[in-house]
Amino acid sequence: MREWQVKRRERTRQLIELGGLVAKAGLVELTEDDRAALYGAFLTVAAKLRGPDGAQALVLFRRKGRRAFEAEQAEDKPSLG
Template sequence: MRDWAKARLVDLTDDDRATLFGAFLDIAGQLREGRNTASGDLKTRWRRAGLHAFDRDREHD
């Protein structure tokens, strides 16, 4: 199963890939402009969350 499906992003967006891509473009813009970083380094938080999800997934395989 693809990671997008595991994260239920497909369900949340009714499998609308344009919406998912737009969200990623918005995230990229936030990182470029330095927005929304007051509560910590977003890139670090997102990476940590992704690594934890991958680890959980490996534990269930």
């Protein structure tokens, strides 16, 4: 497979995964699939990350996301009791 095809597949996979996160967070329903609202929200997050407290915001976002992933994994595991 050619290098550009590999890169294109990797990029496509990344975009699909990112779209999945948008859906998983419930943003599609909350905005009634309003692309302008979603884009505005992403721009707001990007501005916060570029701001003076961006590093701290990233730490908080990351922590919240990891906890959500862990909670989801815990829900998916069958209980042994």
